[in-house]
Amino acid sequence: xxxxxxxxxxxxxxxxxxxxxxxxxxxxxxxxxxxxxxxxxxxxxxxxxxxxxxxxxxxxxxxxxxxxxxxxxxxxxxxxxxxxxxxxxxxxxxxxxxxxxxxxxxxxxxxxxxxxxxxxxxxxxxxxxxxxxxxxxxxxxxxxxxxxxxxxxxxxxxxxxxxxx
Amino acid sequence: xxxxxxxxxxxxxxxxxxxxxxxxxxxxxxxxxxxxxxxxxxxxxxxxxxxxxxxxxxxxxxxxxxxxxxxxxxxxxxxxxxxxxxxxxxxxxxxxxxxxxxxxxxxxxxxxxxxxxxxxxxxxxxxxxxxxxxxxxxxxxxxxxxxxxxxxxxxxxxxxxxxxxxxxxxxxxxxxxxxxxxxxxxxxxxxxxxxxxxxxxxxxxxxxxxxxxxxxxxxxxxxxxxxxxxxxxxxxxxxxxxxxxxxxxxxxxxxxxxxxxxxxxxxxxxxxxxxxxxxxxxxxxxxxxxxxxxxxxxxxxxxxxxxxxxxxxxxxxxxxxxxxxxxxxxxxxxxxxxxxxxxxxxxxxxxxxxxxxxxxxxxxxxxxxxxxxxxxxxxxxxxxxxxxxxxxxxxxxxxxxxxxxxxxxxxxxxxxxxxxxxxxxxxxxxxxxxxxxxxxxxxxxxxxxxxxxxxxxxxxxxxxxxxxxxxxxxxxxxxxxxxxxxxxxxxxxxxxxxxxxxxxxxxxxxxxxxxxxxxxxxxxxxxxxxxxxxxxxxxxxxxxxxxxxxxxxxxxxxxxxxxxxxxxxxxxxxxxxxxxxxxxxxxxxxxxxxxxxxxxxxxxxxxxxxxxxxxxxxxxxxxxxxxxxxxxxxxxxxxxxxxxxxxxxxxxxxxxxxxxxxxxxxxxxxxxxxxxxxxxxxxxxxxxxxxxxxxxxxxxxxxxxxxxxxxxxxxxxxxxxxxxxxxxxxxxxx
Ligand code: FES
Ligand code: FES
Numbered sequence: 001x002x003x004x005x006x007x008x009x010x011x012x013x014x015x016x017x018x019x020x021x022x023x024x025x026x027x028x029x030x031x032x033x034x035x036x037x038x039x040x041x042x043x044x045x046x047x048x049x050x051x052x053x054x055x056x057x058x059x060x061x062x063x064x065x066x067x068x069x070x071x072x073x074x075x076x077x078x079x080x081x082x083x084x085x086x087x088x089x090x091x092x093x094x095x096x097x098x099x100x101x102x103x104x105x106x107x108x109x110x111x112x113x114x115x116x117x118x119x120x121x122x123x124x125x126x127x128x129x130x131x132x133x134x135x136x137x138x139x140x141x142x143x144x145x146x147x148x149x150x151x152x153x154x155x156x157x158x159x160x161x162x163x164x165x
Numbered sequence: 166x167x168x169x170x171x172x173x174x175x176x177x178x179x180x181x182x183x184x185x186x187x188x189x190x191x192x193x194x195x196x197x198x199x200x201x202x203x204x205x206x207x208x209x210x211x212x213x214x215x216x217x218x219x220x221x222x223x224x225x226x227x228x229x230x231x232x233x234x235x236x237x238x239x240x241x242x243x244x245x246x247x248x249x250x251x252x253x254x255x256x257x258x259x260x261x262x263x264x265x266x267x268x269x270x271x272x273x274x275x276x277x278x279x280x281x282x283x284x285x286x287x288x289x290x291x292x293x294x295x296x297x298x299x300x301x302x303x304x305x306x307x308x309x310x311x312x313x314x315x316x317x318x319x320x321x322x323x324x325x326x327x328x329x330x331x332x333x334x335x336x337x338x339x340x341x342x343x344x345x346x347x348x349x350x351x352x353x354x355x356x357x358x359x360x361x362x363x364x365x366x367x368x369x370x371x372x373x374x375x376x377x378x379x380x381x382x383x384x385x386x387x388x389x390x391x392x393x394x395x396x397x398x399x400x401x402x403x404x405x406x407x408x409x410x411x412x413x414x415x416x417x418x419x420x421x422x423x424x425x426x427x428x429x430x431x432x433x434x435x436x437x438x439x440x441x442x443x444x445x446x447x448x449x450x451x452x453x454x455x456x457x458x459x460x461x462x463x464x465x466x467x468x469x470x471x472x473x474x475x476x477x478x479x480x481x482x483x484x485x486x487x488x489x490x491x492x493x494x495x496x497x498x499x500x501x502x503x504x505x506x507x508x509x510x511x512x513x514x515x516x517x518x519x520x521x522x523x524x525x526x527x528x529x530x531x532x533x534x535x536x537x538x539x540x541x542x543x544x545x546x547x548x549x550x551x552x553x554x555x556x557x558x559x560x561x562x563x564x565x566x567x568x569x570x571x572x573x574x575x576x577x578x579x580x581x582x583x584x585x586x587x588x589x590x591x592x593x594x595x596x597x598x599x600x601x602x603x604x605x606x607x608x609x610x611x612x613x614x615x616x617x618x619x620x621x622x623x624x625x626x627x628x629x630x631x632x633x634x635x636x637x638x639x640x641x642x643x644x645x646x647x648x649x650x651x652x653x654x655x656x657x658x659x660x661x662x663x664x665x666x667x668x669x670x671x672x673x674x675x676x677x678x679x680x681x682x683x684x685x686x687x688x689x690x691x692x693x694x695x696x697x698x699x700x701x702x703x704x705x706x707x708x709x710x711x712x713x714x715x716x717x718x719x720x721x722x723x724x725x726x727x728x729x730x731x732x733x734x735x736x737x738x739x740x741x742x743x744x745x746x747x748x749x750x751x752x753x754x755x756x757x758x759x760x761x762x763x764x765x766x767x768x769x770x771x772x773x774x775x776x777x778x779x780x781x782x783x784x785x786x787x788x789x790x791x792x793x794x795x796x797x798x799x800x801x802x803x804x805x806x807x808x809x810x811x812x813x814x815x816x817x818x819x820x821x822x823x824x825x826x827x828x829x830x831x832x833x834x835x836x837x838x839x840x841x842x843x844x845x846x847x848x849x850x851x852x853x854x855x856x857x858x859x860x861x862x863x864x865x866x867x868x869x870x871x872x873x874x875x876x877x878x879x880x881x882x883x884x885x886x887x888x889x890x891x892x893x894x895x896x897x898x899x
Contacts, residue, residue: 017288026287031210032203034408036359037440041824044359072203081198089197092792096637097200098359098408104201137832144824146359146409147637148799149792150835 001065005030006074014061020054021045023061024071032072032101036144043143046102046109047071053109055142072101075108083163084108087156095147103143107157110139114161131161167689167736171612172743175852177707179695180688183650184712191788194642195656196406196635205406208378209363209437216365217246219281219426219436220290221418222297223446227275227817228306228511235298239282244289248297250280252425256392259362259447260416261516262384264392266481272301273480274513275818276445281422283434306511308817310452310477317475317506324505326487326522329559332500334458337469341460343540349457349529349883353810353819354450355443356518357829360408362417362447363437366427371395373428375402377420380410381673382632382666385420392421393428405664410636410674412517413447444822448516449810451476451486453525457533458502465541467552469500472530478507479514486515490522491607491864492530494750495569497554511817517675519800520860523608528804528885531604531868535875545603545872546573546582557750565749565849566856568780569605572756572843576603576778579841580758589879590897597762599773600877604865606755606779610847610856612742613672615682619648619690621698621734625714625726627652628660629690633671633683635663638859639789643680644687646785647853651691652725653711669737677753677857680785682740685851689738701728740851749849753856755779757798757869763878768893770806770874772836777866779840782847782856794840794862801866803830805874807886 003010005028014023019038024030024047033056036044040058047056048070076082081089084104094100114135119126122138129135136154145153169175180188199205224231236248249255256265257277269279282293307313320327338344364377373395379385382402390397407414419436427434438446458471474488489503518524538548550570556563577583585601586592592599617631627648635641645659652659662668672682692706699706704718711717714725745751758776763769777798784790807828810819821827846854867885875881880895 015286015288017292018286022287025210029212030203031206034207034360035209035437036361037824039440039823039825041440042359072201076202078198078202078204081201085198085201088201089193092194092788094197094200094637095639095789095792095796096359096407096409097196097205098207100200101203133837137835140832141834142831144359144829144831146357146411146829147792148796148830148835150799150830150832151795151838152792154832 003064004068006070016062018061019057020059020061020064021056024056030071030073034098034101043106044099044102046106046143048105048109051112053106072105075104084160087160091152091156093153093156094149099143099145103145103153106140106143111161133158167692168739169689169852170741170743171745171851174848178651178688178852179691179706180647180651180853184710185650185653187646187656188650189784189787192642192656192786194639194789195645195661196641207360207406207408208376208404209365209435211365211376213365213367213433216433216435217283217285217430218287218290219283219423219434220294221281221436221438221442222250222279222294223276223442224272224279224299224301226272226301226303229272229301229303231270231272231299232302233300239293239296242289242293242296244285245293246283246285247430248282248293249426249429254392254394254425255280256418256421258513259418260388261448261484264388273511274445275816276442278418278446281426281436283426283430306817308510308512308812308814310475310508310510311454313508314475314506317508320485320505321482324485324487326490326505329501329503334469334471334500334502337460337500338458341468342463343537344460345533345537346458347533347883349455349532351453351525351528351885353452353812354518354808355810355827356411356413357827358409358411358413361438361440361443362414362419364420364423365433365435366423367433368428371399373400373424375420375424377402377404378407378414379404379416380407380414380634380636380675382634383670383673385416386666388416389420389424393424402666403664404634407634407636411519412675418446440824441822444819445513448514450518451478451515453486453488455488455529457529459533459537461537461541465543465548465551467496467498470496470498471502473502473504475506475508477510477515479512480509481514484516487522488526490609491527494557494559494752495605495607496552497558520608520863523864524804527865528867531865532871535872546577549573549605560750562748562750565751566780566845566847567754568843568845569754572754572778572780575841575843576756576758576776580776585876589876596765598765598877599762600873601760602869602872602876604757604868604872606757606861606865608677608753608857608861608864610751610753610850611676611678612681612851613678614741615672615686616669616739617671617683617686617690618669619687619694619736621652621694621725621729623726623729623731623733625724626658626660627654628662629687630662630668631671631683631686632666632668633663634674636674638674638679638793639786640679640683642789643684643785647684647687648691651688652694654714658714677860681851681855681857684785684853684855685740686738688853689740690736693736694734697734698728745849751850753781753858753861755861757865759869759873761870761873761877763874763892765896765899768889768896772802772834774837776839777862778843779861780843780845781858781861782845782850783854784842784844785855790842790858791840793859795838797859797862798838798866799830799835800863802834802870804885805867805870805887809886
């Protein structure tokens with residue numbers, strides 16, 4: 001099968017039972033995406049598939065022929081962090097760091113959803129949501145952080161979104 | 166070797182005299198770029214050639230005898246290498262300070278580890294583990310703590326807390342002008358670190374290397390060696406990054422079984438526990454049943470404190486949750502009564518979860534204090550100040566530092582406490598009832614033996630080496646700051662290597678003793694180096710200033726690289742606890758404030774804001790310290806409002822054994838949080854003057870929330886967590 005991962009072509013023949021997360025971690029050697037629950041309950045495995053955020057543990061690799069997959073490694077490197085990654089460092093939006101790649105990928109996908117005008121449970125205007133702190137928290141609630149860096153994560157996302165706007 | 170035992174205050178470190186200006190600053194974590202780019206390597210992620218995959222086999226019963234295993238179907242599956250169910254070393258669950266009970270002939274808790282399936286892929290190993298049939302002669306188990314209280318035992322001999330009965334509490338209660346006699350209960354709780362327990366084991370020439378996710382490596386090394394049947398010297402453990410610990414990562418069954426399997430197969434094996442398996446095979450925090458008896462005279466001075474608890478433990482005994490730990494020395498009162506009863510259940514062991522004792526004990530104590538203050542007609546802050554002891558009310562020892570009153574006063578001012586309406590359910594905004602609550606925070610202060618090596622190289626760079634771990638606490642960064650301040654180096658000239666048992670043995674991460682212990686060892690190691698540098702400058706260490714990679718003394722300013730010369734300077738530091746631990750009563754304190762909104766119709770609770778004011782000695786890094794503090798406060802929100810591992814009384818399993826059903830706070834549950842530190846360097850505690858922080862911040866946090874709920878709507882729930890169904894029944898009429 002063929003996947004585009006972080007802009008690179010990969011030919012892999014996964015077991016039909018292999019989740020996209022395990023394909024990345026165990027077959028492609030990209031361990032940046034984390035496994036916290038393997039059941040779509042924690043968000044640690046969040047990656048972007050064709051630009052949308054997805055829990056990669058909850059989708060089988062074989063469903064992603066030719067898909068364009070972006071993982072945390074594709075967003076930036078230690079020497080060349082993306083603005084969101086740098087904002088997480090600056091605002092200490094993590095502690096142990098295990099939920100962090102998922103939080104960052106999720107934040108990227110989330111900002112795009114807001115830009116497209118997708119409403120949420122807390123949006124005052126369902127077709128033209130404004131990115132308040134409440135809106136960020138609501139939309140990021142699929143990403144658990146047991147270290148509980150939540151307020152710092154919101155600070156990081158707000159800063160990047162503000163710079164974007 | 167710069168050894169120091171805390172039998173007296175340290176005369177003064179180069180770190181404390183330092184002028185580099187990195188200590189205490191809110192600097193970014195030095196490993197931050199690795200974490201945010203997905204390049205920090207956790208236990209399961211090290212790239213090891215020819216590695217095989219293991220998946221734990223577990224038993225679907227809580228009590229019984231194992232009569233046999235049917236492994237044929239499993240062995241026949243493609244990719245399966247072995248099914249290991251016949252090794253006497255198979256651990257039944259996670260270990261703490263000694264190996265877990267081994268042997269899979271009997272079942273003593275639900276989902277007990279039975280063995281491991283090994284295959285060439287994760288998918289095949291998982292399928293094989295599920296295909297193993299465990300034949301069980303099931304028996305009835307004991308799952309109800311209070312039903313068995315008649316058979317309870319007292320505190321184990323080596324428990325931190327023994328029973329205390331000072332004065333006659335019955336009499337004090339009878340004579341009190343105001344009193345509270347209430348039972349508070351807390352449920353079973355789990356660590357739920359985001360990274361599951363996971364290990365890779367490889368043997369080479371009789372030596373075992375384990376990559377894992379562990380908090381205290383020197384202990385894990387001994388326990389693993391014993392469990393596998395080799396000498397400690399034959400075991401090396403690497404744990405450079407740990408995806409959360411919270412007390413839970415001592416040594417999982419994944420580590421022991423990976424070692425056993427790798428030995429048997431002659432190739433490396435990796436095992437990660439499934440999230441569901443963690444709930445039943447890693448020690449939990451016990452449920453607690455706490456009777457609080459508080460008495461006060463007509464002026465609001467407390468005359469008695471009683472905090473008597475029933476907790477549970479698995480069949481192997483050992484650890485006891487020291488529920489009254491926070492109550493022991495927090496308030497003055499002549500009559501004091503603290504007891505614990507331990508009931509044996511057929512459950513996974515109970516063990517350490519973030520702030521054993523205070524995390525749950527302070528939920529109850531600080532709720533009860535709120536109740537008593539109200540009965541006395543006193544503001545809860547005034548009431549606490551009125552009952553502030555001058556010296557430790559148990560031992561009479563002076564406090565090393567204690568700033569509880571300062572924390573309360575600062576917080577009251579900042580939080581706008583004066584605006585709080587003292588009558589419950591009197592502030593309403595639309596359909597929301599608004600309230601404020603306060604609670605005290607306390608956490609005993611500990612220090613453990615810890616060693617470190619610091620090397621100052623000819624290129625002027627320093628390297629710190631110790632087997633200390635960083636479980637999200639900021640160890641990498643604060644150790645660099647300590648050495649940077651002591652040696653006069655900016656942080657980019659300091660390298661920190663942690664998490665490898667080949668390095669000097671550290672205290673590890675636990676009990677909030679990490680920064681004090683490992684930090685002191687690094688500061689001491691720097692003393693050696695500074696002494697040599699001073700000699701070369703013809704000065705005493707006190708006469709010399711180290712800054713920006715230069716030594717300055719008299720009228721000379723010499724680059725460190727030049728002063729070091731051809732051979733690196735090596736300093737070894739070792740700290741040990743001493744008599745100061747007895748001479749002074751040592752604890753960190755704080756004040757927690759919360760504002761909540763309770764829906765007048767549904768009982769739903771929304772956090773509006775929180776403030777934590779803490780005194781934890783010297784703050785080494787303002788940024789990471791604040792993060793630890795907000796983390797603990799948010800755990801407090803979880804304990805107050807949602808965390809509850811629900812035990813099925815028929816089967817002995819936690820029905821909500823995953824992250825969808827065991828609710829921990831998520832983004833939307835968390836409001837704006839403020840943290841403030843009142844910094845008093847605690848010279849009696851350790852050479853660097855710090856106190857533990859990671860657990861202090863959970864202490865009392867939940868009680869501030871529930872006291873705020875009471876203030877908002879007049880409902881007092883004593884059965885934690887305070888879910889909306891429990892609040893609904895007591896809501897005032899609309
Ligand atoms: S690992 Fe995918 S959501 Fe938890
Ligand atoms: S940083 Fe540890 S779980 Fe989020």
